[in-house]
Amino acid sequence: MTHKIMLVEDDQPILDMMDILLRRIGYEPVLVPDVMDALDRVRNDPPALILLDIMMTPMNGWEFLDKLRGEYHIRELPVILFTASPSVEERLALMKDPYLGVLQKPVSIPELKAGLEKFLGKPE
Amino acid sequence: MQEIDVRIGRYSVRKTDLIRLFSILLLTTLCIVISAFSFSRSVGFISSQLLFIPILYAAYVYPKRGLYIAAVCSIAFQTIGYLYSYPNAVALLSVTAEAILFIVIAAIIGYFIEQIRSGEVRYRTVFENSQLGIIIFDTKDFSIRQTNEKFAAMLNYPAAELLKKPLLEIFLTPREKSRFLERIGKEKTTSDFETRFAAKDGSSCWVNLSWGQISDDLVSCSVININARKLAEKLNNDNMMKYRQLTEGSPTSILVVQNGYIRFANPSFITFVEYPPAEITGKSLASFIDKGDLDAFTEFAAKWVQKIPAKHSKEFRFLTKNGEIRIGALFTNQVMHMGNPATLVNIVDISEKQRLEDQIHMDNERRRGVIVTVAHELRTPLQPILGYLNLLISDAEGFGIKDDTRKILERCLVSVDRERQIINQMLDLSVLESGKIQLTCSTFALAPLVKKVLDAGGYATKAELTVDIEDSVQVTGDMDRLYSVIDSLLSNAVNYSKPPRKIGIFYRSAIGDKQHHIAIRDNGIGIPQDQFTSIFEPFQLADGTVLSRKYDRLGLSLSIVKKIVQMHGGTITVESVVNAGSTFTIHLPREVHHDA
Numbered sequence: 001m002t003h004k005i006m007l008v009e010d011d012q013p014i015l016d017m018m019d020i021l022l023r024r025i026g027y028e029p030v031l032v033p034d035v036m037d038a039l040d041r042v043r044n045d046p047p048a049l050i051l052l053d054i055m056m057t058p059m060n061g062w063e064f065l066d067k068l069r070g071e072y073h074i075r076e077l078p079v080i081l082f083t084a085s086p087s088v089e090e091r092l093a094l095m096k097d098p099y100l101g102v103l104q105k106p107v108s109i110p111e112l113k114a115g116l117e118k119f120l121g122k123p124e
Numbered sequence: 125m126q127e128i129d130v131r132i133g134r135y136s137v138r139k140t141d142l143i144r145l146f147s148i149l150l151l152t153t154l155c156i157v158i159s160a161f162s163f164s165r166s167v168g169f170i171s172s173q174l175l176f177i178p179i180l181y182a183a184y185v186y187p188k189r190g191l192y193i194a195a196v197c198s199i200a201f202q203t204i205g206y207l208y209s210y211p212n213a214v215a216l217l218s219v220t221a222e223a224i225l226f227i228v229i230a231a232i233i234g235y236f237i238e239q240i241r242s243g244e245v246r247y248r249t250v251f252e253n254s255q256l257g258i259i260i261f262d263t264k265d266f267s268i269r270q271t272n273e274k275f276a277a278m279l280n281y282p283a284a285e286l287l288k289k290p291l292l293e294i295f296l297t298p299r300e301k302s303r304f305l306e307r308i309g310k311e312k313t314t315s316d317f318e319t320r321f322a323a324k325d326g327s328s329c330w331v332n333l334s335w336g337q338i339s340d341d342l343v344s345c346s347v348i349n350i351n352a353r354k355l356a357e358k359l360n361n362d363n364m365m366k367y368r369q370l371t372e373g374s375p376t377s378i379l380v381v382q383n384g385y386i387r388f389a390n391p392s393f394i395t396f397v398e399y400p401p402a403e404i405t406g407k408s409l410a411s412f413i414d415k416g417d418l419d420a421f422t423e424f425a426a427k428w429v430q431k432i433p434a435k436h437s438k439e440f441r442f443l444t445k446n447g448e449i450r451i452g453a454l455f456t457n458q459v460m461h462m463g464n465p466a467t468l469v470n471i472v473d474i475s476e477k478q479r480l481e482d483q484i485h486m487d488n489e490r491r492r493g494v495i496v497t498v499a500h501e502l503r504t505p506l507q508p509i510l511g512y513l514n515l516l517i518s519d520a521e522g523f524g525i526k527d528d529t530r531k532i533l534e535r536c537l538v539s540v541d542r543e544r545q546i547i548n549q550m551l552d553l554s555v556l557e558s559g560k561i562q563l564t565c566s567t568f569a570l571a572p573l574v575k576k577v578l579d580a581g582g583y584a585t586k587a588e589l590t591v592d593i594e595d596s597v598q599v600t601g602d603m604d605r606l607y608s609v610i611d612s613l614l615s616n617a618v619n620y621s622k623p624p625r626k627i628g629i630f631y632r633s634a635i636g637d638k639q640h641h642i643a644i645r646d647n648g649i650g651i652p653q654d655q656f657t658s659i660f661e662p663f664q665l666a667d668g669t670v671l672s673r674k675y676d677r678l679g680l681s682l683s684i685v686k687k688i689v690q691m692h693g694g695t696i697t698v699e700s701v702v703n704a705g706s707t708f709t710i711h712l713p714r715e716v717h718h719d720a
Contacts, residue, residue: 084507
């Protein structure tokens with residue numbers, strides 16, 4: 001079974017590219033261009049991992065993360081912050097969340113692969 | 125009055141007393157005889173009244189002992205009375221009553237006389253022993269009626285000589301005399317009239333007079349010598365003049381503060397706080413400090429009292445009369461003022477400097493904000509480019525890409541990677557320069573760290589490496605940041621040389637040397653000597669034509685390296701010969717003191 005990777009991202013060119021790229025490296029992408037839909041989508045069909053952009057409107061990635069982490073049944077759902085914002089690491093370190101990682105945009109295929117495998121293991 | 129003692133057996137008696145006693149006894153005897161005679165002739169009205177003469181006299185002269193005379197008279201009168209009036213009961217009663225009356229009258233008179241006498245004694249004691257000079261003078265002719273030793277001593281006169289002088293003659297100047305006459309003409313009672321008397325030798329004596337009328341013509345006047353105070357005031361004025369002359373033109377505020385109160389302030393301070401001089405002198409310095417800084421100031425000022433010299437200046441916010449905040453740096457010195465310790469306070473107005481610093485700080489913050497936003501905006505569009513390039517290159521065959529096209533795509537990828545790196549470096553430098561980053565220091569072995577960098581960067585495949593670091597070498601610093609420093613220098617060494625590359629990493633530090641020296645040497649293109657400084661400056665690719673071509677990949681890495689080394693309290697130097705190679709040396713202190 002291929003892992004479902006949810007990408008919450010409001011930049012269409014990135015969504016398009018990641019759709020192709022994730023399939024290529026053996027995952028099933030679930031694209032969520034509107035962050036307001038994301039929580040419902042997770043509840044209905046939880047993915048194996050969420051790639052989460054931070055600078056989004058009307059809710060930013062951190063706010064979404066708070067809501068997500070507030071829900072018991074998805075507490076152990078890994079999230080990778082997928083962002084072009086600098087100095088995310090400091091805030092991340094403070095959160096001490098073992099199911100939280102970060103990938104700085106732009107990310108290369110090897111970097112993406114390594115980031116995903118850290119949480120999900122090697123794909124079949 | 126001269127007293128003559130008369131000795132009678134063991135007792136010695138004053139002559140006056142002896143005469144008085146004699147007169148009293150004589151009078152008593154005489155009166156008793158007369159009253160006995162009057163009784164025998166039944167002339168009742170003389171009998172008793174006559175005896176009041178010796179009784180009153182005795183009670184007046186000797187208030188206490190007068191009672192004995194009264195007792196003697198009383199007994200004598202009663203005896204005589206009984207002798208002649210017996211057995212007439214009414215007459216006997218009357219005689220007894222008279223006898224008692226003698227004693228009562230003598231007691232009452234004695235009591236009042238005693239009171240009056242002790243009052244006089246008290247008054248005389250006060251007058252003679254007073255620490256104040258006292259003059260009693262007549263307002264008609266201003267003759268001195270009475271004075272005391274204290275006043276006489278004040279003017280160096282014998283007391284007796286002063287009594288002959290009219291009061292108006294002892295004023296120092298006619299002006300003082302007329303001031304006095306004017307005042308006493310207006311006020312019968314006054315206090316604190318300051319004037320000058322002339323001492324016997326003609327010298328001036330400052331006095332403070334207070335007077336009050338004691339009868340229609342007599343005025344009692346107390347005199348205090350205020351020479352010392354006047355001298356102090358004069359000295360004070362002289363001191364103030366000196367301070368004023370010394371500090372008038374000073375651009376810094378200069379104050380003399382004693383026990384927290386301002387004794388002197390120069391014109392600069394008046395301009396600084398915008399209060400008029402009258403509202404400064406005598407006020408506490410603390411009253412000009414802004415409330416928010418008051419606690420810190422109190423603590424600072426407490427040290428003046430303990431005479432702890434302030435080594436450093438301290439900055440406080442002052443509140444001007446208009447409610448404006450001014451910032452002053454205070455420098456203090458202990459001095460003597462009027463013979464007592466005081467603090468000389470220099471206040472340098474640094475409001476403008478502070479405002480500029482705040483402005484610069486704000487500008488820097490804003491600039492960093494812009495850099496962060498710009499970096500975000502630059503990185504986001506790179507993501508699809510990088511992703512697609514990766515994709516195409518990773519499966520060129522699958523996408524039907526020919527070999528030469530693939531090579532073009534690979535070159536695109538290198539450029540994208542470089543742009544990514546420059547943006548990241550720009551951000552790194554911005555964060556480092558913000559000063560918000562703290563080093564996480566530990567002590568670790570240098571050799572394994574260098575090996576880790578070499579392995580991770582695959583440097584062994586790119587150059588012939590020589591590493592000379594003893595296993596025992598331990599350094600103290602932020603391991604992650606030093607890792608990136610070494611990596612950056614090695615990466616530059618590779619980028620600015622051509623095969624066959626030779627890269628050496630050397631460590632040296634002599635015994636007693638307070639620094640580690642870590643050198644990274646390459647056999648690359650080298651750097652002209654006049655560029656040794658500018659290569660460490662951000663975006664200073666210096667000579668735009670020649671250098672940018674050769675060093676265009678340098679970007680910000682050396683600026684970051686320099687900043688990190690500086691944060692460790694160290695320095696970085698470069699030696700280089702063009703076309704022969706460069707050596708970058710990090711000088712790292714053995715003991716890291718944070719330099720943010």
